[in-house]
Structure formats: C-alpha cells, structure tokens
Amino acid sequence: xxxxxxxxxxxxxxxxxxxxxxxxxxxxxxxxxxxxxxxxxxxxxxxxxxxxxxxxxxxxxxxxxxxxxxxxxxxxxxxxxxxxxxxxxxxxxxxxxxxxxxxxxxxxxxxxxxxxxxxxxxxxxxxxxxxxxxxxxxxxxxxxxxxxxxxxxxxxxxxxxxxxxxxxxxxxxxxxxxxxxxxxxxxxxxxxxxxxxxxxxxxxxxxxxxxxxxxxxxxxxxxxxxxxxxxxxxxxxxxxxxxxxxxxxxxxxxxxxxxxxxxxxxxxxxxxxxxxxxxxxxxxxxxxxxxxxxxxxxxxxxxxxx
Amino acid sequence: xxxxxxxxxxxxxxxxxxxxxxxxxxxxxxxxxxxxxxxxxxxxxxxxxxxxxxxxxxxxxxxxxxxxxxxxxxxxxxxxxxxxxxxxxxxxxxxxxxxxxxxxxxxxxxxxxxxxxxxxxxxxxxxxxxxxxxxxxxxxxxxxxxxxxxxxxxxxxxxxxxxxxxxxxxxxxxxxxxxxxxxxxxxxxxxxxxxxxxxxxxxxxxxxxxxxxxxxxxxxxxxxxxxxxxxxxxxxxxxxxxxxxxxxxxxxxxxxxxxxxxxxx
Numbered sequence: 001x002x003x004x005x006x007x008x009x010x011x012x013x014x015x016x017x018x019x020x021x022x023x024x025x026x027x028x029x030x031x032x033x034x035x036x037x038x039x040x041x042x043x044x045x046x047x048x049x050x051x052x053x054x055x056x057x058x059x060x061x062x063x064x065x066x067x068x069x070x071x072x073x074x075x076x077x078x079x080x081x082x083x084x085x086x087x088x089x090x091x092x093x094x095x096x097x098x099x100x101x102x103x104x105x106x107x108x109x110x111x112x113x114x115x116x117x118x119x120x121x122x123x124x125x126x127x128x129x130x131x132x133x134x135x136x137x138x139x140x141x142x143x144x145x146x147x148x149x150x151x152x153x154x155x156x157x158x159x160x161x162x163x164x165x166x167x168x169x170x171x172x173x174x175x176x177x178x179x180x181x182x183x184x185x186x187x188x189x190x191x192x193x194x195x196x197x198x199x200x201x202x203x204x205x206x207x208x209x210x211x212x213x214x215x216x217x218x219x220x221x222x223x224x225x226x227x228x229x230x231x232x233x234x235x236x237x238x239x240x241x242x243x244x245x246x247x248x249x250x251x252x253x254x255x256x257x258x259x260x261x262x263x264x265x266x267x268x269x270x271x272x273x274x275x276x277x278x279x280x281x282x283x284x285x286x287x288x289x290x291x292x293x294x295x296x297x298x299x300x301x302x303x304x305x306x
Numbered sequence: 307x308x309x310x311x312x313x314x315x316x317x318x319x320x321x322x323x324x325x326x327x328x329x330x331x332x333x334x335x336x337x338x339x340x341x342x343x344x345x346x347x348x349x350x351x352x353x354x355x356x357x358x359x360x361x362x363x364x365x366x367x368x369x370x371x372x373x374x375x376x377x378x379x380x381x382x383x384x385x386x387x388x389x390x391x392x393x394x395x396x397x398x399x400x401x402x403x404x405x406x407x408x409x410x411x412x413x414x415x416x417x418x419x420x421x422x423x424x425x426x427x428x429x430x431x432x433x434x435x436x437x438x439x440x441x442x443x444x445x446x447x448x449x450x451x452x453x454x455x456x457x458x459x460x461x462x463x464x465x466x467x468x469x470x471x472x473x474x475x476x477x478x479x480x481x482x483x484x485x486x487x488x489x490x491x492x493x494x495x496x497x498x499x500x501x502x503x504x505x506x507x508x509x510x511x512x513x514x515x516x517x518x519x520x521x522x523x524x525x526x527x528x529x530x531x532x533x534x535x536x537x538x539x540x541x542x543x544x545x546x547x548x549x550x551x552x553x554x555x556x557x558x559x560x561x562x563x564x565x566x567x568x569x570x571x
C-alpha cells in the first residue's frame with residue numbers, strides 16, 4: 001500500500017457566515033480503496049463531497065486529486081473524477097443516449113465505442129434511445145453510473161448513491177463498485193447514512209460529526225481479537241437460578257426472560273458448562289456482535305443532530 | 307481549450323431538442339404570413355407597398371423574438387439549477403466561465419437565427435403577396451435610404467437592443483437561479499421601458515441620458531441624427547457607448563456570481 005493517494009484532503013475547512021460547516025477535515029484515499037463517509041444528517045458529508053468535486057469552494061485547506069489541486073487547477077483535477085451527487089438528475093427532454101453524448105462531448109477522451117460499452121455495462125441498451133422522462137428511478141440511477149464511469153475516472157465520488165434504490169439495485173451497485181475498485185484500481189468515496197450498507201461496501205469508514213472526523217476505522221481485515229467482550233444472551237429454563245449460579249461473572253442481568261451478560265469467546269463455553277453441570281437446561285446461546293451501527297451511535301450519541 | 311464549440315453544441319442541443327423551441331419558430335414563421343394574407347383579404351394587394359408591410363411585420367416579430375430569447379436566456383442557467391443538472395454539468399474539465407460563455411453564445415445564436423428567419427420570411431411572403439420588391443423604392447418613411455438599406459440598418463439596430471435585454475435576462479437568470487423571476491423582470495423591463503422613457507425625457511436633467519431605457523430603441527436614429535427626444539439630443543455613438551457600459555456591467559455581474567457560487571441546491 002505504498003501507492004500515491006488518489007485524493008488527498010488537507011485541513012479542509014468551510015465557513016458559511018459564522019458557522020463552521022466543515023472543520024479541518026483531512027484524509028487520503030488510495031487506488032482500489034472504497035472509502036465511506038458516515039455521519040448523521042447535517043454532519044457535513046454532502047458539503048465535503050461537493051468540495052471534492054468543486055461544486056462548493058473551501059474557506060481554508062486544499063484538496064488534491066492526483067497531483068492537481070481542485071482549487072487552483074480545477075480542469076486537470078476534475079478530469080480524473082466521476083461523480084453522482086445525490087440523485088442523478090438528467091435532462092428529461094433528451095434521450096438517455098443524448099444525455100451521455102452531452103457529457104461525452106465535454107471530455108475529449110470519450111469515443112462513441114466507449115459510450116456503447118458503458119451503456120451495455122449498465123444494462124440500458126434496450127432503452128437508451130428513450131426519453132429520460134420515461135425512465136424509472138432505477139434506470140436513471142444506471143444512467144447516472146454510466147455518465148460517472150464513462151471517462152474511466154481514477155476517483156469515483158458518490159453521494160448517497162443508494163437513495164431510492166430497491167434492494168436488488170443496491171446490491172448491484174455495491175457489487176459493481178467493489179469490482180471497479182478491485183479490477184480497475186478505482187478509488188471510491190461514498191457517503192451514506194445507511195450504516196449496514198457502508199459496512200458491506202467500504203474498506204474504511206470515516207465518521208463525521210459536526211463537520212469533524214471523529215474516527216476513521218477499517219472494516220475489512222480487522223483482527224478478530226478473541227479477548228473482546230461481547231454481549232451474550234442465554235436462553236435457559238430458570239433464569240433466576242442461572243443468575244445465582246453465575247453470580248459475580250460478567251454482570252449478569254435478566255432481560256425478557258433471557259440471561260444477558262458480557263463475556264469473551266472462551267468465557268461463553270465455560271459459562272455454558274457451569275450452567276449444564278448445575279442442571280440448568282440451556283436452549284440457546286446468542287452472541288451479539290457489535291455492529292457498526294452500535295459503534296456509530298455510541299460515538300455520535302443520539303441527541304446531536306446538526 | 308480542446309474544443310470549446312462542443313460546449314456550444316451541447317447548449318444548442320438543449321435548446322433545439324425541446325418542443326417549445328419549435329413552437330416559437332412556428333409562431334415566428336406563421337405570424338407574418340397570416341398578417342400579410344389578412345391584409346390582402348381585407349383590402350386587396352394594391353393597398354400597401356411590400357416594404358411597408360415587411361417593416362411592420364418585422365417590428366411585431368422583433369418583440370416576439372426578444373421575448374423568446376429572454377425565455378431561452380433565463381432558462382439556460384436557471385433551468386440547470388431547477389433540474390439539478392448543474393451538479394453534473396460543472397464537474398467536467400471546463401472552467402465555469404467557459405460553460406457560462408457557451409450558454410451565452412448559444413442564446414445569442416438563437417436570437418440571430420430567429421432574426422434571420424424573420425428577415426427571410428417577411429421578405430418572401432410580401433414579395434409573393436404584394437408583388438416584387440423594387441430595390442430602389444424610396445418611401446418618405448425611409449429617410450432617403452433605399453428600402454433594403456433601411457431594412458438592414460433596422461434589423462442591426464433592433465438586434466443590438468435585443469442583445470442588451472437578453473444580457474439583462476441572462477444576468478437575472480444567473481443571479482437568482484429562477485427562470486420565472488428572470489423572465490418576468492426582463493419582459494416587464496421591455497414593456498415598461500417606453501413608458502419610463504417618456505417620463506424621464508420630460509425632465510431636463512443631464513443624468514437622464516445615462517438611463518438604460520433611453521437607448522433601447524436605436525432604430526429612431528435612422529434618418530434622425532439626434533434621436534427621438536427633443537430636449538435631450540443625443541447621437542447614435544453616445545447611445546452605443548451607454549449601452550456598451552450596461553453590457554459590460556450586466557456580464558460582469560453574471561460572470562462573477564456564476565463563478566463564485568456554491569452549488570448547494
């Protein structure tokens with residue numbers, strides 16, 4: 001992983017009026033990496049993404065794409081970027097193909113053959129010559145993907161890409177993004193408030209709150225630390241008796257007739273043996289892994305919106 | 307600056323792929339034909355000279371062309387914001403200035419196309435209905451110019467006035483991002499202009515001569531070197547200079563606003 005980063009944010013700050021919307025955000029994304037941006041509404045995800053693609057200016061700091069600054073060398077920076085910012089809005093009175101032609105004309109590297117290739121890639125070949133106003137949201141999303149990848153960008157930026165997609169569409173987009181990152185080495189920056197979605201899609205996730213990155217963590221390849229305490233619930237026939245037997249072990253509590261306590265992996269087996277030896281029937285043991293969602297809510301709290 | 311004309315081509319596509327544009331063109335072609343035929347039906351083909359008819363029809367058509375072009379100018383920027391497409395348009399390897407310039411040029415090309423169509427249609431229909439047009443025909447109204455000379459000057463001066471109003475609409479469009487507001491204000495400017503002009507021309511203050519409205523109808527300078535206002539004699543050169551000032555001001559505002567704006571919508 002010694003490759004140069006595709007996108008580099010350095011101390012990016014955005015002040016509107018007296019409010020600091022984005023406060024000193026810095027991060028890097030490397031080729032082939034899917035980088036997620038997670039945060040409650042109003043935390044600055046969209047603003048950050050709009051600054052990366054130059055739709056919004058920044059008050060301080062700089063963003064480089066490759067070696068070109070978005071601030072001072074915009075055309076050379078942006079030519080390496082493909083993006084969908086919120087919903088992919090298209091010219092409804094034009095056909096899908098005319099929409100793609102429109103963006104293709106603005107980029108000298110795109111040939112007619114490439115347009116055809118992209119149309120087939122997103123599976124729109126049957127409907128590409130229909131007016132966009134006749135498209136479903138899912139088809140518009142595909143057209144949005146087509147315009148974003150048409151020029152083979154080194155960086156793909158997606159703002160809330162799964163909004164309004166059905167489960168099949170979400171899955172398709174997710175698989176496509178992962179394939180793009182793995183096969184073509186495209187760096188992907190994606191924002192979402194759907195945590196489970198991000199967990200499946202991203203290599204690394206930055207958690208943003210009130211315009212600041214409060215945590216960056218890897219999702220894939222994390223070390224499975226056996227010592228980690230996890231929430232375990234035991235389904236037993238006499239929870240009260242069981243609690244007595246396990247007195248002093250793992251802060252046991254009875255919730256909804258289940259005995260909940262925290263323990264590590266080896267501890268669970270030991271606890272189970274003790275219960276069985278004491279003549280308690282154990283019907284089930286469930287280990288609740290802390291999801292990204294729990295961790296996220298733990299970190300950002302629930303009351304802090306905006 | 308690989309190929310700037312591709313941007314203009316894009317803007318043209320967004321103008322001419324809309325049904326609206328072809329309805330406008332239909333009106334511009336159809337109206338002079340209807341008027342000429344109506345006049346013939348009402349009073350026969352010997353009653354008026356063909357040049358006279360062409361001039362009257364051109365006057366009406368120019369009002370329509372101005373309105374249509376203001377509509378196109380207003381929507382070319384504000385429409386992108388309304389549709390949300392501005393977000394995809396501005397993330398291409400072009401500066402915002404280049405994109406705005408392509409929009410401005412395509413709007414002026416639209417006006418030019420419509421003016422040329424009007425010239426050809428009004429000439430052909432009146433030639434067909436009222437007989438051949440004598441190139442050397444000189445009417446009292448034409449101030450000693452040959453008819454074709456008069457007509458060409460008339461079109462040129464009308465077009466200059468149109469450019470100013472359209473530039474104003476373009477500025478409104480880029481400043482307010484609302485095509486409705488831009489169209490409304492520009493068109494009321496067009497119609498209130500003559501009333502305001504009348505009011506202002508009555509005072510004898512010198513600053514009145516710098517008001518935009520006093521210079522929007524340049525055709526009054528044809529054959530009348532001092533312009534239409536008796537107590538404010540001005541020259542065509544002076545009017546053009548004032549208009550140039552407004553032209554620069556309007557464009558400066560459009561460009562500054564468009565280049566600096568955060569796209570948050």
